[in-house]
Every structure is written in structure tokens, then in C-alpha cells.
Amino acid sequence: MNFEKLYETIFVRKSVRKFSDQLLDNEKLTFIRNAFNGTRPFLPSIDIDLKIVPRNSVKGLLMVKAPHYLLFFSENKPGYLLNTGFILQQIDLFLSSVGLGSCWLGLTKPKKVFPETSSLEFVIALATGNPEENLYRKNISEFNRKPLEQIRKGDKFEDIIEAARLAPSATNSQPWFFITNNNSIHCYCIKPGLLKRIIYKKMNKIDMGISLCHLWLAALNKKFGINFHTDPDAKRNSPDDYYYVKSILLKQ
Ligand SMILES: Cc1cc2nc3c(=O)[nH]c(=O)nc-3n(C[C@H](O)[C@H](O)[C@H](O)COP(=O)(O)O)c2cc1C
Incomplete structure (x- = not known):
């Protein structure tokens, strides 16, 4: 993971809520998975997992429509929510830095029928895909x-x-x-x-x-x-x- 690039992205990133319906190709999805493997945990002893799923695998209130959702799973141990924010924000910044939209979604969940549900607890989701709105802010005042x-x-x-x-x-x-x-x-x-x-x-x-x-x-x-x-x-x-x-x- 290029942490320097993530730092620079802090000053321009924004939540993206309008996405193209176009699915990302397998190469891009592998790129995201590899980035997740390169994140730095806050609490390395907590077991975590990330699944990338299509729209029909999630449900929720006021859902942002995107072609893909990143579902974050974790062991429920002391500090797991801090660890979730610390790790998944690296992915939010990474997605933005490579030209993809990203939005944290606190009210979106995997559907119960989701077949591959991990043995860990679902914590939170990020929407991602090609943006159909501005990806970056022009300056800090925005x-x-x-x-x-x-x-x-x-x-x-x-x-x-x-x-x-x-x-x-x-x-x-x-x-x-x-x-x-x-x-x-x-x-x-x-x-x-x-x-x-x-x-x-x-x-x-x-x-x-x-x-x-x-x-x-x-x-x-x-x-x-x-x-x-x-x-x-x-x-x-x-x-x-x-x-x-x-x-x-x-x-x-
Ligand atoms: C933990 C968390 C949960 C969020 N949940 C939602 C959500 O359910 N729906 C949504 O549209 N935005 C959601 N957001 C995005 C915030 O509304 C957004 O980050 C905030 O308004 C600041 O705007 P910015 O990200 O464009 O800088 C969430 C953000 C965080 C960090």
C-alpha cells in the first residue's frame, strides 16, 4: 500500500453517492482485494475479512446504489470498531486515489440469504464503483x-x-x-x-x-x-x- 498517496488523498476525497451501473472487471476487483491485504491493522490480533459483493447481495435503508459493496467482517473483541475504522479508511482513501468512488454505509447489510457469509461478525459496508459525480474536492474550503x-x-x-x-x-x-x-x-x-x-x-x-x-x-x-x-x-x-x-x- 502506498501510504504517502493515501495521505495526499485525505485533502481531496469525498463520499461518492452516484455510481455508474458498469461492473468493475476482475483485474480491478483483485486490485482492491490486494490493497485490503496491504492495509495496516490497528489491532493485529483481531481476525478480519472483506468480501466484495454485487448489489443484489445487500439490503438497507436509504441505500446508495452502486455496482459493488465491500463488506467488512471482524471478530467481536475489545477495540474491534476502532480497528474497523482504521483499516477500512485506508480502503476508502485507496479507492479514491485510484479513481473509484467510495461511500461508507452504516445502514447497509448483507441479505440473510447471502451464501458465503463469513464466520466473523458483519460490521459495516463501503459502496464502490466508477463515479458518476466529481470524485475530488478542489480545495479544503469544500x-x-x-x-x-x-x-x-x-x-x-x-x-x-x-x-x-x-x-x-x-x-x-x-x-x-x-x-x-x-x-x-x-x-x-x-x-x-x-x-x-x-x-x-x-x-x-x-x-x-x-x-x-x-x-x-x-x-x-x-x-x-x-x-x-x-x-x-x-x-x-x-x-x-x-x-x-x-x-x-x-x-x-
Ligand atoms: C461510519 C460511517 C457511516 C456512514 N454511513 C452513511 C450512510 O449510511 N449513508 C450515506 O449516504 N453516507 C454515510 N456516511 C458518509 C458520511 O455521511 C460522510 O462521510 C460525511 O457526511 C462527510 O462527508 P464526506 O465523506 O463527503 O467528506 C457514513 C460515514 C461513516 C464514517
Whole structure:
């Protein structure tokens, strides 16, 4: 996987919801499968799988119509949703970087009759195919995102946090908050209110995995040594209404 190219794609990507009906040829589908095999996991001990299926194998509310759907399966272990976001965002960026459309789909599921269902748990889908709308944004102002000041405290690692700021999230809720100090970025997620908890609890964790992927790609680009870890002090000092997710230690 060309992580440098994925990093560059962060600044132009967008969700694509209009696709050509034309099926991708086997060579392209193999290219996507090989890219999946080249992704970096956040938690390597969690067993995962990806299946690429046609439209008649999925169902769901407000479904984006595409010729192919990527179905992500995982063991249900602690951290599996973060791991899902981290891995599948590499595929979202990869698809965009090779000229294919991509859209995360939180409400699309494999049909029960789906014959090859893996023994792992289905987590989430991505739609893909040839785009029939603009694939890229022209500049950063086209991203509908919270300003940097609303999502971070501390003024270190601004260009790394900028990459996380542009990450996609379910209903564009952007649940993240970052606190920086001399050598670390501490990552937090908003606690959803009672009503939103049912939908957002799962999606917010995937969103956090996506933002960690963008932080990681940006830190790689800036040639930092990166170590994800849990920092008990950062956890204890979580901002009001946020829960602690992870810390990233950055070494130059
Ligand atoms: C976990 C997740 C689930 C999503 N589910 C859907 C969905 O069901 N339908 C849809 O049209 N878009 C879905 N999206 C796309 C978001 O709406 C989109 O990423 C967000 O509005 C930001 O826009 P952008 O991706 O064009 O930058 C989802 C995104 C994420 C990260």
C-alpha cells in the first residue's frame, strides 16, 4: 500500500453517492482485494475479512446504489470498531486515489440469504464503483467540517490534527477532540446523549478509528516514530462530556 498517496488523498476525497451501473472487471476487483491485504491493522490480533459483493447481495435503508459493496467482517473483541475504522479508511482513501468512488454505509447489510457469509461478525459496508459525480474536492474550503479550534486544545502537531479534522464520520458528526502536549496527541470521543446512544455508540467508535487512521498517515508523512498507547493521566483528565480513546506518542 502506498501510504504517502493515501495521505495526499485525505485533502481531496469525498463520499461518492452516484455510481455508474458498469461492473468493475476482475483485474480491478483483485486490485482492491490486494490493497485490503496491504492495509495496516490497528489491532493485529483481531481476525478480519472483506468480501466484495454485487448489489443484489445487500439490503438497507436509504441505500446508495452502486455496482459493488465491500463488506467488512471482524471478530467481536475489545477495540474491534476502532480497528474497523482504521483499516477500512485506508480502503476508502485507496479507492479514491485510484479513481473509484467510495461511500461508507452504516445502514447497509448483507441479505440473510447471502451464501458465503463469513464466520466473523458483519460490521459495516463501503459502496464502490466508477463515479458518476466529481470524485475530488478542489480545495479544503469544500469540506464541511468543524474549525480546528473546536476540536483541539494545545497548539502542537497542528498539521497532523488537520488531517484528522478532515476525516469522514457517520452523519458528519465529527465526534472527536484532541489534546496535545510536547510529544503526544490524546484522542477523545463525545459521549452521545441518551437518544443518540443507540445509533451513535457503534458509529462513533468507527469514526474514531477513521480519525486515528488520518492522524497516523499524517504522522508517517511527517516522518514521526508513532506509538499508540493508553495514558492513564490523559484518561483521568478527559474533558467533560468526552470519553478517552487513545494517545499517540510522536518521536522525531
Ligand atoms: C461510519 C460511517 C457511516 C456512514 N454511513 C452513511 C450512510 O449510511 N449513508 C450515506 O449516504 N453516507 C454515510 N456516511 C458518509 C458520511 O455521511 C460522510 O462521510 C460525511 O457526511 C462527510 O462527508 P464526506 O465523506 O463527503 O467528506 C457514513 C460515514 C461513516 C464514517
